[in-house]
Amino acid sequence: MKPRTLLVKPPDPFLQAEFVYQQLAPHYLESWLAAHGYPATLVVMYIAPDALGRRSEPRTLADCHMIVVEDGAVVTDGPFDSAIFDDIDLLALSVMTPQAEYAGWLTAAARKARPGIKVMMGGSHARYYLDQVVALTGDEACDYVVPHDGWQPLLDMLEAGLPDGPRSRILSHQHDLKLITMAPTRPLELMARYSYEIAGLPAFHTVTALGCPFTCHFCEAGGERTRFFPREMIDADLAAMAAAHRALGRDKFAVMFFDDVGLLNPRQTRDLAARVAAHGYSAWRAFTHAYLVVRHGQKLLGPFAETGGRRVGIGIETGSQRSLDLINKRNGKAQSVEEHYEAVRIANRLGIAVDAFTMIYPWENERDLAATTALIEFVIDNPVVGEDHLGRPLRNSVDSTIMLPYQGTRFNALLQAGQVPGVSLKSEARQRELFYKGVDASSGWVYDETVLPRERYLEVQAYRNSLRPDYR
Ligand code: B12
Ligand code: SF4
DSSP: OOOOEEHHHHHTSSSSSSSSSSOOOHHHHHHHHHHHHOEEEEEEEEEEOOOOOOOOOOOOOOGGEEEEEETTEEEEEEEEGGGGGTTEEEEEEEEGGGGGHHHHHHHHHHHSSSOOEEEEEEHHHHHHHHHHHHHOEEEEEEEEOOSSSHHHHHHHHTTSOOOOOOOEOOOOOOOOOGGGGOOOOOOOHHHTOOOOOOOEEEEEOOOSSSSSOOOOOTTTTTTTOOOOHHHHHHHHHHHHHHHHHHHTTTTSEEEEEEOOTOOOSHHHHHHHHHHHHHHHOOOEEEEOOOOOOHTTTTHHHHHHTTTTTTEEEEEEEEOOHHHHHHTTTTTTTOOHHHHHHHHHHHHHHTTOOEEEEEETTTTOOOOHHHHHHHHHHHHSOOOOSSTTTTBBBBBOOOEEEOOOOOSSHHHHHHHHOOOOOOOOOHHHHHHHHHHOOSTTTOOOOEEEEEOOOOHHHHHHHHHHHTOSSSOO
C-alpha cells in the first residue's frame, strides 16, 4: 500500500481573521500527490471565535479546531483530535513563522499518537529560519526539512519509502515551474468559508509566480529569483476558482493575484488580462510598483482596467526620500517619492483604486513622518474615476505599519552593526522571542532605541490607518 500523507496548515491566531485567504501551498502539494497516485488528507486548522467573536492564543492543541478534507469533501469540522494521525505515514506541515510554535505541538502529538510517523516541514519558516528549524530537538524535531519548493522532496521521500536517518535532514530543491501544471485544489466546502471582496464582488486568490525581483532591505524574500508558472496551470487554476464561485451561486466574481509583482510589464499584463477575461471574472486585483506605472502608464494598466482591474496594491512605503533611498527597493537604482504621487494619479484616472502600503521607520524624525503623512492624505483624497459593483464610488485605501527588521534582512544586519544613527536593536536572543509574537498581525518591539519614542510612531500609525475608507 502507498504511504498516506497528512498535509496540515496550522492555525493563524496572529491574523485578525483566518478565513480571508487560503494558505495555498498544501493545496498545490495535494494536487501534485494526487497526480502521482499518493493518497493524502488535508487539514486546515483554526481557532474558533468565542461567543463575542474573539479568538485567543491557543495554549495547547486542545484549543484548536480543524477542518479535515478528503477527496475534495469536508469530512470533519470540529475540535482538534489526534485520531487524525491514525493510518498516516507522513505528517507534512506547511509553516509560516507565526505558525511555527503550533507546528512543534503537532509534531510532538503525532509522534506520541503514532510512533514511527515521519514528519516533514516546509514553507517560508523553514526557508527563512532554517537554523531554528534544524536546531529543534526531542519530539518537536522534524525528520525532513524542506526550505524551498516542496513538490520534488515530498515525492522523493514517498517513493523512497520514507527512509529513516538522523533528524532534520535538509532537502533543498528548486523546481522548474514550467513542469508544474496541476493547479492547487479548491475544495468547494472549504472555499465557501473564505470571505474576501474586490470592488464589491466575492474573490478568491492565487499566484502566477514565485520569488521577487526587488530588494527591499526590510524583506525576508528580497532578491529571490522570479519563476513563473506555465499558462496551462494559470488557466486550470482560474477555471477551478471560477467553477467554485459559480457552484456557490455567484454569477459575478473576482480574483486577486497575490504575486509580489503581478503587473510586471505590458506584455505580461496583457496576457494575464486575457486569461482573466476568458474565465469570466468581472473584477480583479493585483500588485505592481510605482515606477512601473509611471514608466508604462496606460500600456501597463490599460489591459488591467479594461478587463475589470479595479484595485491595485502598491508598496509606496514612504513619502520621505531619505527613507526611500535607504530601503533600496530597486537594488541600487533610484526611485523617487514623486513617482508615488504620479503612479496614484495615473491609476486613479484609469478607474483603478490604489491600496497603498506604507511603513514607519525607526530612524524617522518629525520631518520624515510629515512627508509620509502628506503622501497618505493625498492618496486618500485623490478622486478615483468610476464605481464598484455595488455602485459605490471607488476609493483609494492605505495601510500603515511600523518596520521591523526580521532575521536575515539587510536592515537587521545594518541595525545590528550600528550603522543607522539613533537606532539600536535588542539582543538577538530577545529579538527571536519578539518577531511574529504579537496580536493583530504585529510583532513585539525589537528596538532598544529609536529616533522618536515608540508612542509617537504608534500615534502617527493610528492617525494614518484612521483615514482608510470603510469599504474597499
Ligand atoms: C498569500 C500570502 C499570504 C496570505 C495567505 C497565506 C499563505 N501562506 O498562503 C495571507 C494574507 C494570509 C498572509 C499572511 C501573512 N503573511 Co504572507 N504571503 C503570502 C504570499 C504573497 C504568497 C504565498 C503563496 O501562496 N505562495 C505560493 C506557494 C506555492 O509558495 P509557498 O507557500 O512558499 O510554498 C512553497 C514552499 O515554501 C514549499 N512548501 C510550503 N509548504 C510546504 C509544506 C511541505 C510539507 C513541503 C514539503 C513544502 C512546502 O513548497 C511550496 C512550493 O514551492 C507570500 C510571498 C510569496 N510570494 O510566497 C507571503 C509570505 C509567505 N507572507 C509572509 C508574512 C510575513 C505574512 C504575515 C506575517 C504578514 C502579517 N504581518 O500579517 C502573515 C502571517 C500569516 C500567518 N500564518 O499567521 C512572509 C513569510 C515570512 C515567514 N517568515 O514565514 C512571505 C514570504 C512574504 C514576505 N516576502 O515576507 N500571507
Ligand atoms: S517588493 Fe520588496 S517587500 Fe515585496 S516581496 Fe519584493 S523585496 Fe519583498
